[in-house]
Amino acid sequence: MSTETIGDLLLRWLSERQSGSVTALREGVRGTARAYGIDTAEYADWDWVRELSSLGFLDADLRADRWSAAPLVLTRLPFSDGLALITGARPASVRAALGSAAADWLELLEIPGETRQGAVPLPATLMVQYDDAARLGELATRLGASYVPCAALQLGALLPRLQAGAEAAPPGGAGLDTVERYDLTARRFVPAGSHSEDGLYRWRGADHALLVRLLRKGRFSRTERETGIYLELASHSENAVRWRPETGPGRSRLGRLFVDRNAPLPPLHARAATLCTGLPPMRGNQGQTLAYDNVPNVLAEAIAASLLQDLQILPPVAAAPGRAL
Numbered sequence: 001m002s003t004e005t006i007g008d009l010l011l012r013w014l015s016e017r018q019s020g021s022v023t024a025l026r027e028g029v030r031g032t033a034r035a036y037g038i039d040t041a042e043y044a045d046w047d048w049v050r051e052l053s054s055l056g057f058l059d060a061d062l063r064a065d066r067w068s069a070a071p072l073v074l075t076r077l078p079f080s081d082g083l084a085l086i087t088g089a090r091p092a093s094v095r096a097a098l099g100s101a102a103a104d105w106l107e108l109l110e111i112p113g114e115t116r117q118g119a120v121p122l123p124a125t126l127m128v129q130y131d132d133a134a135r136l137g138e139l140a141t142r143l144g145a146s147y148v149p150c151a152a153l154q155l156g157a158l159l160p161r162l163q164a165g166a167e168a169a170p171p172g173g174a175g176l177d178t179v180e181r182y183d184l185t186a187r188r189f190v191p192a193g194s195h196s197e198d199g200l201y202r203w204r205g206a207d208h209a210l211l212v213r214l215l216r217k218g219r220f221s222r223t224e225r226e227t228g229i230y231l232e233l234a235s236h237s238e239n240a241v242r243w244r245p246e247t248g249p250g251r252s253r254l255g256r257l258f259v260d261r262n263a264p265l266p267p268l269h270a271r272a273a274t275l276c277t278g279l280p281p282m283r284g285n286q287g288q289t290l291a292y293d294n295v296p297n298v299l300a301e302a303i304a305a306s307l308l309q310d311l312q313i314l315p316p317v318a319a320a321p322g323r324a325l
Contacts, residue, residue, distance in 0.1 A: 007113035007121035015089035019068040041118030048120040054270040056087035074140040075151040078296050085278040086126040125278045155272035156299040159306035164214045165222035171203045178204040187262035200232040226266040234308035243300040244314040257295040269303050
């Protein structure tokens with residue numbers, strides 16, 4: 001395996017720690033970035049945590065402020081015979097074992113982690129080339145990993161239909177000065193002069209935590225940012241999920257899933273889409289669109305249905321740029 005990058009180093013660090021508070025993890029990510037002279041944008045640490053969750057390296061409960069390293073897993077990519085993904089925690093012992101196996105018997109592919117201006121670098125993606133899918137379970141055992149036939153499709157079958165959470169208190173006290181409402185046209189939160197109309201709101205609580213709440217008929221409900229955005233989009237019949245089939249022979253059931261960057265997928269949906277390649281989504285339209293490759297139509301439909309969206313099918317485009325799997 002190649003020399004560790006900053007993204008690999010951070011993944012090893014959290015893998016050794018196993019669990020902790022999201023707040024402390026973000027502080028560690030920011031501190032490491034500063035130590036390596038990386039000029040990060042605001043909320044880059046948040047984005048890094050969310051992307052590692054989507055890539056299957058960790059599980060995070062932002063409401064409880066807790067994270068835990070995900071177990072090591074070997075899983076096939078959807079309809080991509082000959083390629084399997086290794087994801088999950090990657091402590092020093094696992095990294096050493098993979099390096100030893102790659103030098104001896106394992107066909108290991110290492111794709112450098114993505115680096116973007118203002119972002120914290122991501123860990124490398126590890127894939128395995130195989131000839132016989134029936135032997136993947138045995139291969140996983142030799143690596144000390146669990147074998148999941150296709151994590152992306154299995155997650156797709158588990159996606160719940162979105163709904164708001166329990167009833168919550170309206171904004172009050174100093175929080176009244178921080179109230180913002182989600183603007184459907186701009187696809188972002190903007191300052192709100194009042195909080196009496198139905199919509200998606202956020203404000204700072206007494207502990208300065210950012211609270212996101214959905215207002216319907218005078219009743220506020222708890223929700224997460226991503227879930228709340230799609231509930232709000234659905235209430236106005238607004239669409240933010242699109243899918244374009246591939247054009248290669250026998251590839252029409254696979255395609256590229258598009259979502260608006262300001263309407264990001266909830267964590268479980270993002271993981272299902274990301275594990276179709278094991279790579280973070282590409283950014284298009286001047287960074288305003290996220291694109292997930294190798295997504296089967298059945299998974300795209302499941303994601304859209306769970307988000308209360310009607311999946312928009314785009315016409316295929318010959319020779320569209322993408323990633324070869």
